[in-house]
Amino acid sequence: MQLCESDAKFKYCPLLKTREDKLKFCQGSMCMFWRWANPAVTGADAEGFCGAAGPAVLAAAFTAADDSPKPPIED
Numbered sequence: 001m002q003l004c005e006s007d008a009k010f011k012y013c014p015l016l017k018t019r020e021d022k023l024k025f026c027q028g029s030m031c032m033f034w035r036w037a038n039p040a041v042t043g044a045d046a047e048g049f050c051g052a053a054g055p056a057v058l059a060a061a062f063t064a065a066d067d068s069p070k071p072p073i074e075d
Contacts, residue, residue: 002037002047005029015052026050 005028013031016024028034033051041047 002049004045004047005034006044008034008048008050013050 008026008028011026012023013026014023015033016027018024029036029048031050034048035051037047037049
């Protein structure tokens with residue numbers, strides 16, 4: 001899910017927890033997992049996503065790279 005950083009900061013991060021096991025909010029670009037959707041776009045409206053999504057992001061990247069048909073990705 002791509003969204004601007006200000007909206008991402010209201011989503012819970014499954015990797016960040018307090019000592020009491022309470023979830024914390026996304027840190028956006030302050031996190032090593034944060035990836036910009038288009039690094040050339042800057043400003044408050046720039047969109048990004050959590051890089052911890054892994055295979056889902058890779059599948060989208062391969063699909064966007066060219067228009068040739070691809071076999072489905074199996075988990």
